[in-house]
Amino acid sequence: MTGPWRGSALFVGVAAVIGAAAAARFAAAEDAAPAMADAPSSETTTSGSSDSSSPSASSSADDTDSSTPSSTSTASSDDSAGSDDTEETVVGSTSSTPYGSVQVSVTFKGTTITKVDVLQAPNDQQSDGATPTLASEVVEAQSAKVDTVSGATYTSEAYLESVQYAIDHR
Amino acid sequence: MRFLLTAMALPFSVDVPDAGTAAAAPGGEQVREAVARAFAVIRVAERRFSRHLPDSELSRLDRAELRLHDASPELLEVLTVAETFAQASGGAFGVERPDGHLDLDGVVKGWAAQRAADALAAAGVERFCLNAGGDVVVQGGRAPGVPWQVGVRSPWSTAETLVVLPVHDGAVATSGSYERGAHVRDARTGAPATALVSATVVADDLVTADVAVTTVVALGEDGVAWAQDELGCGVLALRADGTVVRSGLGLAHPA
Numbered sequence: 001m002t003g004p005w006r007g008s009a010l011f012v013g014v015a016a017v018i019g020a021a022a023a024a025r026f027a028a029a030e031d032a033a034p035a036m037a038d039a040p041s042s043e044t045t046t047s048g049s050s051d052s053s054s055p056s057a058s059s060s061a062d063d064t065d066s067s068t069p070s071s072t073s074t075a076s077s078d079d080s081a082g083s084d085d086t087e088e089t090v091v092g093s094t095s096s097t098p099y100g101s102v103q104v105s106v107t108f109k110g111t112t113i114t115k116v117d118v119l120q121a122p123n124d125q126q127s128d129g130a131t132p133t134l135a136s137e138v139v140e141a142q143s144a145k146v147d148t149v150s151g152a153t154y155t156s157e158a159y160l161e162s163v164q165y166a167i168d169h170r
Numbered sequence: 171m172r173f174l175l176t177a178m179a180l181p182f183s184v185d186v187p188d189a190g191t192a193a194a195a196p197g198g199e200q201v202r203e204a205v206a207r208a209f210a211v212i213r214v215a216e217r218r219f220s221r222h223l224p225d226s227e228l229s230r231l232d233r234a235e236l237r238l239h240d241a242s243p244e245l246l247e248v249l250t251v252a253e254t255f256a257q258a259s260g261g262a263f264g265v266e267r268p269d270g271h272l273d274l275d276g277v278v279k280g281w282a283a284q285r286a287a288d289a290l291a292a293a294g295v296e297r298f299c300l301n302a303g304g305d306v307v308v309q310g311g312r313a314p315g316v317p318w319q320v321g322v323r324s325p326w327s328t329a330e331t332l333v334v335l336p337v338h339d340g341a342v343a344t345s346g347s348y349e350r351g352a353h354v355r356d357a358r359t360g361a362p363a364t365a366l367v368s369a370t371v372v373a374d375d376l377v378t379a380d381v382a383v384t385t386v387v388a389l390g391e392d393g394v395a396w397a398q399d400e401l402g403c404g405v406l407a408l409r410a411d412g413t414v415v416r417s418g419l420g421l422a423h424p425a
Contacts, residue, residue, distance in 0.1 A: 146334055151304040151323030152346040159181050161328040168174055168183045
């Protein structure tokens with residue numbers, strides 16, 4: 001393996017742990033995420049700020065298939081929801097890369113990451129220079145928050161545990 | 171505005187950024203109607219192509235109760251796409267299972283989701299992110315000139331993101347053995363493909379991305395170069411040992 005790949009593995013580990021820390025932090029902040037399994041059937045709704053109407057999807061009064069085409073929707077109030085100014089540090093899980101373990105702690109102020117501290121990094125001379133740079137790169141790139149997640153087709157259980165579920169229900 | 175639908179036993183979500191002050195952007199009612207149409211497209215596709223519905227057009231074709239002559243234009247279109255990719259992949263991509271039954275799952279989800287995205291655009295929604303059970307179609311960026319940030323799920327954890335791909339317009343599909351086991355087979359041999367634990371393809375449309383990513387996994391590591399050379403797609407793949415193969419993604423940060 002050449003040098004750049006070691007850095008890549010480290011970055012992947014750091015990014016993965018950041019993601020986990022963020023997911024844990026925001027999942028803890030949400031009180032009652034609605035359960036998909038209990039969703040009402042056959043209705044598409046949105047809740048805009050002043051809108052209480054619930055139009056139903058235009059098709060399929062004749063849905064007799066077995067895959068239960070129920071639909072729900074929630075509105076996202078986007079970046080304005082839940083941003084307070086309290087500072088909170090979350091220690092991320094330990095992520096394995098082919099070159100060793102990576103663990104970071106992430107400090108949030110509201111919903112913004114202000115600091116990343118690397119607690120564990122692969123013990124490799126090639127990563128010594130890379131670690132502080134990667135942490136600062138992540139903080140700078142952090143404004144590029146994830147809008148959606150591409151994954152292998154979600155089973156229902158995996159979906160309920162996924163970052164995409166957190167996005168769909170925030 | 172965000173909308174959710176469950177169909178084909180999958181979650182479908184649509185995210186339409188708020189119009190803000192853009193005068194020409196669609197209003198809430200127009201967005202709701204557009205999304206309703208898009209969801210209808212998905213439901214219709216499910217009725218037509220589901221292997222699990224005995225009276226779907228696909229099931230009837232599979233039992234030879236339907237002649238191709240009488241097939242719907244949509245079924246013919248899907249079959250044509252499948253045949254095109256079977257040829258382009260040297261047979262690694264195929265729609266016949268080892269037991270001889272017809273299985274269009276590898277094409278239909280992406281095809282239906284892309285048609286749903288097309289319906290959104292046709293109804294005047296120019297900026298959206300549609301996620302069909304992990305397959306993504308985005309258009310128009312998150313805001314003018316700002317790409318959508320598409321995370322790629324880690325194979326090792328549902329709650330972790332492996333890398334984030336900035337995509338303004340296009341489609342992202344991911345396939346892997348980490349959810350349902352090695353369900354992708356190399357159609358040339360019928361054997362499960364196991365060399366790559368996960369692959370992600372970025373393409374202009376979801377049909378291409380979906381079929382390409384299935385083919386990449388079926389071909390194994392050779393599939394990465396194949397997808398880039400044959401289809402001009404960007405590819406990210408993970409070997410079973412956790413190392414990364416990537417091509418054509420132009421990421422600023424290494425994966």
